[in-house]
Amino acid sequence: MFSSRVPGDLGPNTVAVAVERMRLSGRGFDDLTVSNPTDAGIEYPEGLLAGLADPRALVYEPQPLGLSVAREAVSAEYARRGVRVPSSHIVLTASSSDSYALLFKLLCDPGESVLVPTPSYPLFEHLTRLDCVHALPYRTEYHGTWTIDLEDLRYAIDETTRAILVVSPNNPTGAWLKRDELAALVDLCAAHHLALIGDEVFADYPIDPAPGAVRSVIDQGDVLTVSLGGLSKSVGLPQLKLGWMALRGPSALVQSALMRLEIAADAYLSVGTPVQVAAPALLQAGYDVRLQIRQRVLSNYRQLLEAAGRHPSCQALRAEGGWSAVLRIPHTTAEDECVIGLLEQQHLLVHPGYFFDFPRDGYLVVSLLTRPDVFRSATDRLLTAVCT
Ligand SMILES: Cc1ncc(COP(=O)(O)O)c(C=O)c1O
Known part of the structure; x- marks a missing residue:
């Protein structure tokens, strides 16, 4: 009856079963996996959502690639990061997942493939499968x-490959x-006629970037490149459902891609009008939210490095950006x-590395978005429990 695009095994994993058991027994725990900014004690500026009530949102004007007022605001957002992209090359979507779904439809026939990094975002496996695309790690x-193993990447390309995905920060x-990695990826894309997709959803959150970090994959224009x-x-507003893609590359190729994306997006028209009308104000006010998140992430990261320094058998890996940190622990x-x-024993929840496809056991992932008081005491307990 059902397609293999959706998993046949619907059961929860063993960690989810244990979490449910804790909840049912009424035992609380400190959650070091929080990824939802609206549930992390961030103070959102008053009136942040006022733009959603703009009367212009009473008019429905279907524009598959998005309303120009919002596309211009996103283009200005790239300019803030020092990246130039015209609003005509911006495509609005309801989320990054939506952007991926459109890109897979644009680039891949069923059974074709895209290259995805490991370790990385676990949703790639589902997103590709939902569009009948293979994720080749x-x-x-x-x-x-962290560096890309370019030899491994080269080896993974086959005749079905249509794009290389990078997540930066991962x-x-x-x-x-x-x-230098971007230059190598561009050469590979040019040689194999692949598109380059850069998931840059965390680009506003540098932690400790190493020299040579690129602002965006669209800093170059030699191959068809999309920044998400x-x-x-x-x-920090996942519930508003506004994502975007910015395209760059040889002009004819970009125009061809935009025309096809317009056809695909026209079939769904998934972005609501209120959020598009409010986008300029939301992006402007976003500064406040970003700053709070950035400060929280940085202070938790410093605290983690300091605490891990007291436990020689554990290592907090250098995080260049994003909202999480990786701990290498004795295996x-x-x-x-x-x-x-x-x-069950320390009353704290962390992600196992295998959720993200680390190559072997011995990695834990903690969210730097966690409230600082919780983060400090939970990571102290964590390190004492696993590193002594
Ligand atoms: C790398 C990466 N891309 C995309 C997303 C999701 O973005 P969206 O909420 O816009 O779908 C996440 C969420 O954690 C992520 O880690």
Whole structure:
């Protein structure tokens, strides 16, 4: 009856079962996996959502690529980051997931593939599968900073490959794409007629970027390149459902891509009018929210480095940007067992590395978005439990 685009196994994983058990038994725990900014004690400026009540939102004017007022605001947002992209090259979507869905439809026939980094965002597997696309992994490796294993990436390209995805900064490793890596990816894309997709949803959150970090994949225009962003991270408002893509590349190719995206987006018209009308004000007021999140992430990260420094058997890996940090811990038990033990005995929840496809056991991921008081005490307990 059902397609294989959606998983056949609908059961929860072992960590989710343990979390449910804790909840049902009324035992509370500190959550070091929080990724929802609206549930993290961030103070949103008063009147932030006032623009949603703008009377212009009473008029429905279907524009598949988005209303010009919002596309111009997004173009100005790129300019703020020092990246020039005309509003005519901006496409609005309801979220980054929506952007991926449109891009897979634009670039891939069923059964074709895109290259995705590992470790990285776990949703890629589902997003690709929902569009009948294969996600072919390529490795990124840690040597004091994370770098792309270009040999592995080259090896992963086959005749079905249509695009290379990079996440910069990456979730959860915080890896930031470097200039020499971008140059190598562009060469590969040119040689194999691939598009380059840069997920830059966390680009507003530098932590400790290494030299050579690029502002955006669209800093170059040699191949068809798409940068992804959205209000979800830029202004900490995932519930408003506004994402975007910015296209750059050889002019004829960009125009062809935009015309096709317009046809695909016209079939859904998924972005609401109020959020588009409010986009300029939201992006402007977003500064306040971004600053709070940035300060929180930085102070939690510093605290983690300091605490990990007291436990020589553990290492907090360098995070260049984003909202999470990775801990390398002694590999004495399977990650699931370790995470469930921490939940039941220390009353704290962390992500096991395997959620993000780390190559082996011995990694835990913590959210730097966690409230600082909770973060301090939970990470102290965590390090004491697993690193002594
Ligand atoms: C790398 C990455 N891209 C995209 C998203 C989701 O963005 P959106 O809420 O716009 O779909 C996330 C969410 O955590 C993410 O980690």
